[in-house]
Amino acid sequence: MNTVLIKNAKIVNEGKITEGDVLIENEFISEIASSISAKSSDCNIIDAEGNYLIPGAIDDQVHFREPGLTHKGTIASESRAAVAGGITSFIEQPNTVPNAVTQELLEDKYQIAAKTAYANYSFMMGGTNDNLEELLKTNPRNVAGIKLFLGSSTGNMLVDNEEALEKIFSSTKMLIAVHCEDEATIKANLERYKLQFGDDIPVDCHHLIRSEEACYLSSSKAIALAKKTGARLHVFHLSTAKEMELFTNAIPLEEKQITAEVCIHHLWFTDADYKTKGNLIKWNPAVKTANDRAALWEALLDDRIDVIATDHAPHTLEEKSQNYLKAPSGGPLVQHAVVALFEAHHQGKISVERIVEKMCHNPAKIFKIEKRGFIREGYYADLVLVNPNLPWNVKKENILAQCGWSPFEGYTFTSRVTHTFVNGQLVYHNFKVKETPVGQRLLFNR
Structure with a gap:
């Protein structure tokens, strides 16, 4: 089982910011609480202290x-x-x-x-x-x-x-x-x-x-x-x-x-x-x-x-x-x-x-996208950690679009995306993309 525990995050969801933990099991968010303990030794724990966790x-x-x-x-x-x-x-x-x-x-x-x-x-x-x-x-x-x-x-x-x-x-x-x-x-x-x-x-x-x-x-x-x-x-x-x-x-x-x-x-x-x-x-x-x-x-x-x-x-x-x-x-x-x-x-x-x-x-x-766009138990674990105070400069070496340029080139952003999860998989961490395409076809409630 793929298990990840994100601890001490500023969870941003539905108009509120709450300090707490989020447990990911396989593709889904299985628990959201003020404090969650790891249930097994192979659980990957990420301390998100001071960082925002957003959908x-x-x-x-x-x-x-x-x-x-x-x-x-x-x-x-x-x-x-x-x-x-x-x-x-x-x-x-x-x-x-x-x-x-x-x-x-x-x-x-x-x-x-x-x-x-x-x-x-x-x-x-x-x-x-x-x-x-x-x-x-x-x-x-x-x-x-x-x-x-x-x-x-x-x-x-x-x-x-x-x-x-x-x-x-x-x-x-x-x-x-x-x-x-x-x-x-x-x-x-x-x-x-x-x-x-x-x-x-x-x-x-x-x-x-x-x-x-x-x-x-x-x-x-x-x-x-x-x-x-x-x-x-x-x-x-x-x-x-x-x-x-x-x-x-x-x-x-x-x-x-x-x-x-x-x-x-x-x-x-x-x-x-x-x-x-x-x-x-x-x-x-x-x-x-x-x-x-x-x-x-x-x-x-x-x-x-x-x-x-x-x-x-x-x-x-x-x-x-x-x-x-x-x-x-x-x-x-x-x-x-x-x-x-x-x-x-x-x-x-x-x-x-x-x-x-x-x-x-x-x-x-x-x-009307099914089970995405919110931090809710039972929803797909599409989650992003943002450090609000980790400045970085946009330059050719860190631009990932194939074209190799950006209108923001040379700009220093104050905040930085540090982790991105897609369907419960950590696909991006600190300027490195895990070379495994895990995207799924979106479904719609209609």
């Missing part, structure tokens, strides 16, 4: 690049980086190559993950203008949801036919997650900047091309359609102050039909950072202004925004080093998301309890 974070939006884009990353490489960062479950997006827009292509990804994932996994089924029949075959028990790109993406994934869109919204009971940017607005803006700059558009124009208006037009339209059809809608990576008026905190999360996510980069960076970071912080939707960032924080803390995720989307440095028009959007974030939030905690912006609510509890609630 493993659940990242509801990642791009791990496999199949088809494996020069950027693989399910193995990026899930290794995830567990090093305290993320024990991920939901991956369908814009791989080929796009996961049939049940067979979707299942191919599950087969890869079953052999190579270091964290628990689920994959979104991708919607297009013409695959409604395939979407309706999706099993709600073992697939996280349906993903729609309402702004351009890889391959045939832009859903811009209004009739097709309404059919998808009205036909499925599954959660629909959306990337919202209005394509016509972006194209018009881009042409204007091309006239002004030719092919040498400065990257700090990115948030003006993929503008506030492009985001608001698309997200407001998706929300109106969800209200009209009764669809269960989850809006990914919000980036503007204006969009915050579209969401409510007047009802409990469990009763919301429309939920919202914000990503680490939109909470951390602003348009002022383009001068030093350049294409390394080129994301879609774009990093916007300090006013937008402040509004996102406000909405996160008053519960209009429900979840914090990463939108981890690695590209090679060579790809990112091209000029603005050629450089792809996205960057690696799974290894540094949890500690970035703890840095915000040190800065007085957010409590540790709220970090856990937004990164662990709420994704589990929104997707």
Whole structure:
């Protein structure tokens, strides 16, 4: 039997921090108490004095690049980086190559993950203008949801036919997650900047091309359609102050039909950072202004925004080093998301309890994930120890994403993930990943 006893931890769960012990037996949390004694001589005891014990974070939006884009990353490489960062479950997006827009292509990804994932996994089924029949075959028990790109993406994934869109919204009971940017607005803006700059558009124009208006037009339209059809809608990576008026905190999360996510980069960076970071912080939707960032924080803390995720989307440095028009959007974030939030905690912006609510509890609630996202007896032992005062510097040698760079490179974080457990197995300890993929397919209570 695999038995681990974590002692003297600051257990962060369901809005409280309590000092105590947690016993792991095989895959599960078997006991939580103020004091637990080891039941056998082969029990592995970890003294967590002064450290926080949190549920493993659940990242509801990642791009791990496999199949088809494996020069950027693989399910193995990026899930290794995830567990090093305290993320024990991920939901991956369908814009791989080929796009996961049939049940067979979707299942191919599950087969890869079953052999190579270091964290628990689920994959979104991708919607297009013409695959409604395939979407309706999706099993709600073992697939996280349906993903729609309402702004351009890889391959045939832009859903811009209004009739097709309404059919998808009205036909499925599954959660629909959306990337919202209005394509016509972006194209018009881009042409204007091309006239002004030719092919040498400065990257700090990115948030003006993929503008506030492009985001608001698309997200407001998706929300109106969800209200009209009764669809269960989850809006990914919000980036503007204006969009915050579209969401409510007047009802409990469990009763919301429309939920919202914000990503680490939109909470951390602003348009002022383009001068030093350049294409390394080129994301879609774009990093916007300090006013937008402040509004996102406000909405996160008053519960209009429900979840914090990463939108981890690695590209090679060579790809990112091209000029603005050629450089792809996205960057690696799974290894540094949890500690970035703890840095915000040190800065007085957010409590540790709220970090856990937004990164662990709420994704589990929104997707109805079975037995994960909380520190509860009988739940899977997906657990993370964070030392709040163990500074470390992000440098090439300790970056685990395959692309080998990070927008946080050179930054010294105050807190550090020291231990990560996935399904009761210690998979990460002090910058070392145990080379055994133990991730399991996520199941959903629906």
